[in-house]
Amino acid sequence: MTADDSPAYKRVLLKISGESFCHNGESGISMPEVTSIAEQIRDVMTSGVELAIVCGGGNILRGKDFAEVSDTIIPSTAHYMGMLATVINALALQDALETAGVPTRVQSAIRMEGVAEPFIRRRCIRHLEKGRVVILAAGTGSPFVTTDTAAALRAREIDASVVLKATKVDGIYSEDPVRNPHAIRYTEISYREVLDQNLQVMDAQAFHHCMEHRLPIVVFNYKRVGNIGRVISGDTIGTRVSANGSSDAQ
Numbered sequence: 001m002t003a004d005d006s007p008a009y010k011r012v013l014l015k016i017s018g019e020s021f022c023h024n025g026e027s028g029i030s031m032p033e034v035t036s037i038a039e040q041i042r043d044v045m046t047s048g049v050e051l052a053i054v055c056g057g058g059n060i061l062r063g064k065d066f067a068e069v070s071d072t073i074i075p076s077t078a079h080y081m082g083m084l085a086t087v088i089n090a091l092a093l094q095d096a097l098e099t100a101g102v103p104t105r106v107q108s109a110i111r112m113e114g115v116a117e118p119f120i121r122r123r124c125i126r127h128l129e130k131g132r133v134v135i136l137a138a139g140t141g142s143p144f145v146t147t148d149t150a151a152a153l154r155a156r157e158i159d160a161s162v163v164l165k166a167t168k169v170d171g172i173y174s175e176d177p178v179r180n181p182h183a184i185r186y187t188e189i190s191y192r193e194v195l196d197q198n199l200q201v202m203d204a205q206a207f208h209h210c211m212e213h214r215l216p217i218v219v220f221n222y223k224r225v226g227n228i229g230r231v232i233s234g235d236t237i238g239t240r241v242s243a244n245g246s247s248d249a250q
Helices: 031-045 063-069 075-099 121-129 147-157 191-196 204-212 227-233
Strands: 011-016 050-055 104-108 133-137 162-167 185-190 217-221 239-242
Touching (some): 031 050, 031 227, 050 121, 050 147, 104 121, 147 204, 185 191, 191 204
Parallel strands (some): 050 133, 162 217
Antiparallel strands (some): 217 239
């Protein structure tokens, strides 16, 4: 994406899973992986798009899973621990972006003034208007709320045009493409069709927030270099979920 490209979406909420911060099958943080994401974002910012990012934390600790295997950590504590994991990822991404020359701010739903600003809606929007990438960490600040739901809620709060869900697959399929190589990939699909076919796009609460407010979702493979820019410029990649999806398939 170059400075001559105009974005199809003016203000974007990009959801990046915690697994994006490490190599496949590993945990922790791999800075080459983070740097690759940062370089794609740097190229996107030349177009004038306003970009907010919600990070997951599953590469470090997923609260729900940790609560299920621990006899001594209560579930709410495990979820708070997972929220703190997203802050660690946010700080890693911030440094990678600023090394690439992209101005950023980290805003946390859990107050920790030493490392991040508190999330304040109007301040977040002002940063976006000034061309800064805002990384939104710690979910919503409440336990039992996924980062998918945090992404949907933050997108609504900042009046984003779209939620981009960056994954390691190239869209939404009729079945798991790993188990069934003949599964159909959709290019366009409606919210209702996703529900009727019980397709796993986001967690149910996040999905219903987007559906209720007609907020489009695009699921795409961020691992292909340049795809973040292609999605924002309006190229047909991945799967777009909207009120008027046409069930186009490939």
